[in-house]
Amino acid sequence: MAEYVGIDVSKEHLDIALHEAKRxxxxxxDDDGLQALAKELASIGPELIVLEATGGFEITVLAALTVARLPVAVVNPRNVRDFAKASGRLAKTDKLDARCIAHFAAAMQPSRTEMPDETTLALEQLLARRRQLMQELVAEKNRRSTLLGPRRTQRVLDSLDGHIDWLTKEIADIDDDLRGHIERSDTWRAKDQLLRTVPGVGPGTARTLLVELPELGTLDRKTIASLAGLAPFNDDSGGKERRRSIRGGRTPVRSMLYMACVSGLRCNPVLQSLYERLVAAGKPAKLALTACMRKLLTILNAMVKAGRPWSFTAATS
Structure with missing residues (x-):
C-alpha cells in the first residue's frame, strides 16, 4: 500500500507522520537530523512527502529530501488548515499537525515541488529581503511624518533619518545583486528583457514574476490567473447571486501587478482603454483595476509562451 508522509517543520525540529502506518x-x-530522516524515508519508499511552506525553514528539508531522490511537495499552509477544518480537526499540536499533513497528502496528492536551481533560490531570497526592507522603509517614513510641532525631537528625527538612509542604501544594494544574478543567466536575462518591453512593467515587476511565478508562459490564461489570485470565483447558492471576487494566490505577484497597472494606466494604451471602458460602464474603480491586472498577466503569459516582445496589435487581438 502506498505510504504518504507529512512533515511539520519548525526552526528547531521536524515532526514526521506516516499516514498508513499511523506512526x-x-x-x-540540523544536518545530522536531516541525513537520518532522508535515510529513514528512503527505506520506506513513500509515494509522496508533503511539508508546508514555513517562511524559508522548509528549504533545507526540501533540499535534503530532493538530494535523496525522494518525492516532495511543498504546499500552502492555508490549504492544509482548510483541510483540517473540513475534517473536523480543531486541536493543534506539532504531532497532530504532522498527522493532518500526512492525511492531506494521501487525500489531495498535490504535485511534486522541484528544488529551485541556485539562481532562482538566490533571487527568491533577495526579493524576500527586499520586501521586508521596503515595508520597514515605509513604516519609518510614516513615523517621521507624525513628528510634527511640539512632538518634534531632534534626537528621534536623527535616528529616523539615519535608519531611512540605511534602508534606502540596503535596498539599492539588493537591487544591484538582483541585477547581477539576472545578467549572469542567459535565460533569466532574456525573460527579464522580454517582460520589460511592456509599458508599465519595470525591473521590480519583471524580477518578481520571474521568481514568484516561474510557471509564466507554460500555462493557459485561466490557470495562470488563478495561480496569481486574479481569477474571479463565483459565490452563488440557492437563489442568491453574489458578486464574484478574487482570493488566494501569490500575494507578491498580485502586489507587483497592482503597481505595474497603476503605472500602466499612464503609459499603456491597452490598460488605459480597458480601465476607461469599465469605469464608463459603471464598474467600480477597484474592479476595473483588478481587470487590468488580469489583462496584463494574460499579455505577459502569452508573450513568454511565444517568446515575442510587447506589441500593441498582439495585445489587443
Missing part, C-alpha cells in the same frame, strides 16, 4: 516521530532540524 509519528521527531528529529532535529
Amino acid at each position: 509519528v516521530w521527531r528529529c532535529s532540524h
